[in-house]
Amino acid sequence: MNVLSPDPATRAAVRQGLSVSLATGLYGISFGALSVAAGVGLLPTMALSLLMFSGGSQFALVGVVGAAGGPVAAVATASLLGLRNALYGAVVSPLLNARGWRRLAAAQLTIDESTAVAAAQPDPASSRVGFWVTGVGVYVLWNAFVLLGALAGDALGDPRAWGLDAAAAAAFLALVWPRLAPRRAQVVAALAVVASAALIPVVPAGIPVLAAATVAVLVGQLSPAVAADEETGDTADQKEAAR
């Protein structure tokens, strides 16, 4: 990895990766506290965090357990939410070109944040750096803060009092922001908002996100090819955002 290179795009990728890691890692406090409060002990909480390593799926599993749901519902909900990581894997795999154990490591580190940082970079080299810095950074910090949250639990109080739930929403918004320049992306974003908000009250957690993804697949498959200038605008904006 070329982390120490003076190349500005690579340095931007490292900077973004580290800030995403810190913001996401801190959110681990709330998962640790929530998981222990839901009756999942310290060791299962840490196993979940280290092995599953996918925030949405972890929260979903703990939510089902806390609501006295059965094991099948818990596994199904977590897997359904984890389905998007398969899409992410397909997005980042051509950028990473990893083989052997590196590919296994890359798979485990394929989450919202590492994918978003990798995909937002202007060239393959900085994409790779962005992916690994974010993936490893989030892995280390998330698990450290989950442990802290699980141990401190009540002492830290309600994570919502610290605004950590809003921080997570803002982090996702910041990640998608530079991708919203093309008209087609704006249309998909609007459809995703409507589909998600409409489905949250009527289907189990995890389905709204998948429904939004399905809408995007339909738009992507059915709409005509992108005009050349639109593509250029997209790339220029992503470069701008990578500053």
Added chain:
Amino acid sequence: MTDAVLWATVLVASLLCFALKLAGHLVPQKWLESERVTRTTSLVTVALLVSLVVVQTVGDGQSLTVDARVPALAVAALALALRAPFVLVVVLAAATAAGLRALGWG
């Protein structure tokens, strides 16, 4: 849930989640090379992230709710429009939500 069932749930769910991640990485590169597929994966990323924003902002289990997260997200959007760096955006959103809750709202 007994301890044994809880552990089985944790391990099986973790294994399935890893299998899903790996499956994405093992999709043949040739399938991903057409313009239509790259465009679609890029749009899927947008939809997934936007959906995560919505779920994280107005979702409350299986219901919709408006609380301190909504103004916090508005502050984040304003900061992004003003080209604030990532960390600042996240910190401003957290501070807004925390501040409003400290004042007894949301």
